[in-house]
Every structure is written in structure tokens, then in C-alpha cells.
Amino acid sequence: MCNVTRYQKNMSILYIDHEINNLNSFKASFRRDATVYVADSTDAGMKILKEQQIDVIFADHQMPDMTGLEFFKMVSGEFPESIRVLMTGQAYSAEFKHAEVRGYFHSYISKPWDEQDLRRLIVAHSV
Template identity: 35%
Template sequence: MAEKIKLLYVDDEAANLNVFRIAFKRKYDVTTCESAIEGLKLMEANKYDVIISDHRMPEMTGVELLEKVGNLYPAMIRIIISEYVNDEIIRNAIKNFGFNGSVGKPWDADELIALIENK
């Protein structure tokens, strides 16, 4: 059996983290955390294939986080989740920082799987 994709999901809302973990834990090796700062610390200690981040968070936005991740780990798949998926900031980040995509809230599991698996 192939090794599961290692995925890090960052969201400041614990309920969103729980729903995500439940939805994807059978398919992927899922780690979750409640802040961008915590996510960056986790990435220093662990290797992930994919990072998915909510955009609107305190301390650092998801766009800022994924931009940093792209500089540190250019091969990592980066996906942003936002209620405002057509927001100019999100569109520009995808174009300028090479994000692999964006998904609206509430997210669709099949749409996320397609982005995670680069389909």
C-alpha cells in the first residue's frame, strides 16, 4: 500500500479543524493546527506534502502563510480556503505566488481532493 499524503490544515476555528480531520483522516495523514505560527513550527519538525490554510486568521493571513511556505518549501502543494474565494487578494496570490488553488467555504471534499492530488 502506498504511503498516505501528509497534509497540514491550518484554521483558527477548532470546529473547522475537527470537521476537516474527520472528513479526510482515512484518506490522508492529517495534522491540524490553529495558527499560522504553529503551522510554521510544525513544518520545521515534520515533512508535509500539502498545506491547506484558511485565509482570515489573526496574526498572519493564510495568503501570508502560504507565501512563506512557498519560499521555504517550494515543492509543497499550497491551497487557500476562504469565504471570499473570488477576492482580489486570493486571485492575485494564486497568480503571483504559485498557489495550487483555492476553495470556498464551506469547502467541497471532491474539489479539495482534486487539488490535493493535482488532478
Template identity: 45%
Template sequence: MAVGVLYVDDEINNLNSFKAAFRRDFNIYTASSAVEGRRILDGNEIGVIITDQRMPVTTGIEFLESVLQTNPDTIRILLTGFSDINAVIDAINRGQVYKYLVKPWQNDELRIHIQNAIEIYNLRKENKELTYKLQIANMELETLSKAFR
């Protein structure tokens, strides 16, 4: 199964538009709150999280910051209808955001950003797997080396 893209926004019309625009290209999940977004993250492999900044209860930055520990390799994109320099700074510093985009999004532009983010996610995942295999090979080599001393 392809890696998932999670879009979190409190506006149902935005969720429906996003899903309609990108469902043919990506494995799309949508959530109308941070709590619902966390449930989706817990049960699925999500490579990209896109979230609105201004939501009730939890802002997009707070949501992205809250999932850093459990999903450190997931690529994070903040999408907002407001250009607020403090939100940009917080997104970069606290939420480790890959991209900060302004609503309304352009489908072609957002599609390219999602594709790039998925590539980065897959490369990180592959890099971790190769690093793990290398560590195993090094331990086996160390064991063999000790046996021949």
C-alpha cells in the same frame, strides 16, 4: 510514511471537521495558527498546505508566502468563506497557490483536489531526484572522459 497534508485554520470546528473527513484518506496535520503550522512544517514532510484566508495575526496568503523559501515544492491551497478578488490575485501572485476554494467545502471535491496536489508534489519530488541522479551520472561521465583523453 505517506506525505502529509497540513490544514491551517483558526476555527477549531473546521479543523475537527477536516480531520474527521479526510483522516482515512490522507496523513492529516492540523494547526490553529501560522506559528503552529510552521512548527509542523519543520518536523514533517508536508506535500500539501491548505489554509484559511481570514485568520487573526497572519492571513492565509501571508502564511503561504512565508513558507515559499523553506517549502518551495509543497502544493498550496487557499480555502476561504469569502470570495474576494484581491485575495485571489494575491494568492496567485504572492502565495503561488495551486487552488483557491470557497468554504464550505464539499468533501468529494476537496478530496480530489488534495489527491491531485499530492500527485503533483510526488512528481516534483521524483523529478528533483532524477535530475540529481542525472547530474551525478554526468559528472562521473565527465571524469571518465577526462581519464581517457
């Protein structure tokens, strides 16, 4: 198991996904390690970003109101200090590669996500 004591003190994480079960699982997995905010829409995620200092943003790509990639394109300029992680069940495409090169997101995680992979990613970005 990953050593969570290596997390940055008071790290805050936002997870955006329209699937409530995913939100509940994520929050249950990480609530002891960081301050976790969850949002079931990109609008709710944007509201949290405007009200809280967020260190890491995870967003599902397949959202009903806008894709995770569209959301990251929108917030990357306004919240450049946040690490942005795209989560999707889709294959890594040319569109994703182009967006990553442009800096819209920093990492890509395949769904269904693995808790230990997410922990390693969080630790890597928190040091």
C-alpha cells in the same frame, strides 16, 4: 465518491484554521486517507512544517494572527515543494489572483468546503 486509493502513498496534509470545528471535521474526513496534521494558528502550522514533510497545505485566509495569504507568501520560498491551497469565504479578488500568479498558492477553495471537492483537488495534486 472519489477513489482515494489514487492518493500518493504516505501523503501528508496540514490544515490551518482558527476554527476548531473546521479542524476536527477536516481531520475526521481525511485521517484514513493521509497523515493529517492540524494547526489552530499560523505559528503552530509553521512549527509542523519545520518538523514534518508536508505534501499539501490548506490554510484559511481569515486567521487572527496573519492571513492565509500572508502565511503562504512567507512559506512559499522555504517549502516550495508543498502544494498550497487557500481556503476562504471571500470572493476571489485581484489580490488573490496576483498572489496565485506569483506562486504563493496553487489552488483556491471557497468555504464552506465540500469534502468531495477537496478529495478531487488532493488526488489531482498527488499524481
